[in-house]
Amino acid sequence: MWPGGKFDCESFRLKGKNAGHRVFDHGQGILSNFQLTYDGANGTSTVEVNQKMSDQRVSVTPEGGDVERAGLRISEDWLAVVLGGVLIVLSLVGVFAGTGTEPGPVSNPVTDYLGTPGKWSASPGEAFADGGVPVVGSLLLLFSLFSVGTILTGNASSRFPMAFAAVLLMACFVLLLAGQKVVKYYGLEYALWALLLGLLISNSVGVPRWLRPAVRGELFIKTGLVLLGAEVLFGKLVALGLPGICISWIVTPIVLISTYWFGQRVLKIESRSLNMVISADMSVCGVSAAIATAASCRAKKEELSTAVGISLGFTVLMMIVMPGLVKTLGLDEVTGGAWMGGTIDSTGAVAVAGTFLGEKGELVATTVKMIQNVLIGVISFGVALYWVSVVDRKESEKPQLSEVWRRIPRFIFGFLAASILVSLMASSLADGEAMAGAVKAGTKPMRSWCFCLAFVCIGLDTQFRTLAANLRGGKPLILYVCGQFLNLLLTLLMSVLMFRILFPDISNEL
């Protein structure tokens, strides 16, 4: 609610882009010392006014779309595309500079200066066995890139750098915690620790005011997704021929759509975005799919946290139970591997469960999961399209292409462009596969940093009571369990059809 009274303002303007007019009834004018935070997930903007006359927080809800400020050149979505694009170009330049024109091994010298803390067993110092240059390099690069990028484009105030430095150090601490070998062995990934650290701070001492400017979970997620695009090579979709296509391209979308439908029509889950994020992380590939679809359907931060929490819990359970189930049902390694690859959420857990079946099981399980990973691009684009053309559309509006174009999250184009660029490079250049791998080696650590930053911020921005509210009535859990049951059933049928009935020779040839 905007406080009463007229503000003496001249350079501050807030408007709902999609609405085409200002959202404020009044209040336009100068706010000499203010900070604007736009929460795309909630569709709300918070303006902190630090003036004696109005030292209070006010919130407004635009009628959809981005928030513009006078002098702002690009929105947060485009900023994510630019930041992700700069990092991809940097890696590309590294590959072309490192490889040279003479035939020889492909290398990327950029990777010597970029990385995350390594694994450690007895002492955290082991994580910096390489002298810590890649970690320091990454921190410096991210700090300068995000600080300059956000301030120059009007996406953050001058208080951003100091706050961002603190959030970066938190992310570094989280990656260090997650790098302990026993922690890694039990599959407890950094997303969990990042969320917990953020939640711990926000629910104990609270987020200090000076840290607020850098709590930008969405920006980090979108930048991370643009970087992830460079790892999504469309050629991998056919890596397992027809069986891979049928298991990943046919079963996965069917399970996703059915689970979403079940959540809406049967369970009547209030939040469509929560319903979609849980459906996607369960049917596609866990945390990475949850992140991508959450950004596509503008899910709330706590909805993403809920979906990730459920997925991580069930992943551990399924990783233990599934190999035993495969053996109990008397499935061969290949069929069992395909079944596990298509149903266990987490990519890492699939590989581990595959080892219990044997070499062939591991091979097929990891390949099926890889194809599902690549499907993220198509799924997130589809979800974004569905959201802007169906969910966000008012009943009175006719679906128009121009309206869809105006509403679709722009970072999706960065994600797809990165994916298409690296896929083309892999398929058309002589050493394309190796070069794409080298580009990926440069962008991968940056993607991990971005996602880790995002989860720290989500934790910092979440209160336990909002998480509890999402789980109230147990509907998200019921949705996950019912969807996973359908997933298990359909993937089993398709795996048996493919590897035991239509392609029985594959098992012998592998």
Next chain:
Amino acid sequence: MSSDGTEAATAHRIGRVSLCCVLAVASFVWLKVLPDLAERPELRRRMDELESRGIDRTAMFYSDHPVSERSQQTIRRVMERNPDLFWRPTPRH
């Protein structure tokens, strides 16, 4: 100080103490318990085995662990040997 102010100060103090306690417990777990666990022969053997196979249990994406690359290479070799194997159904009767 008003009662609201006193309550807020108390809540903040409790929050600070809670944060310190959790951090102390976490430090003990990460610096003592987990390193000790990592030295247990059975767990160490299993961790080394996964590492040697290029498997990272915490992998979020296929590119996070080397095992995916190895699997692709194996399947590509089989496909080169028998191009129809993965594309033409050969049901047994």
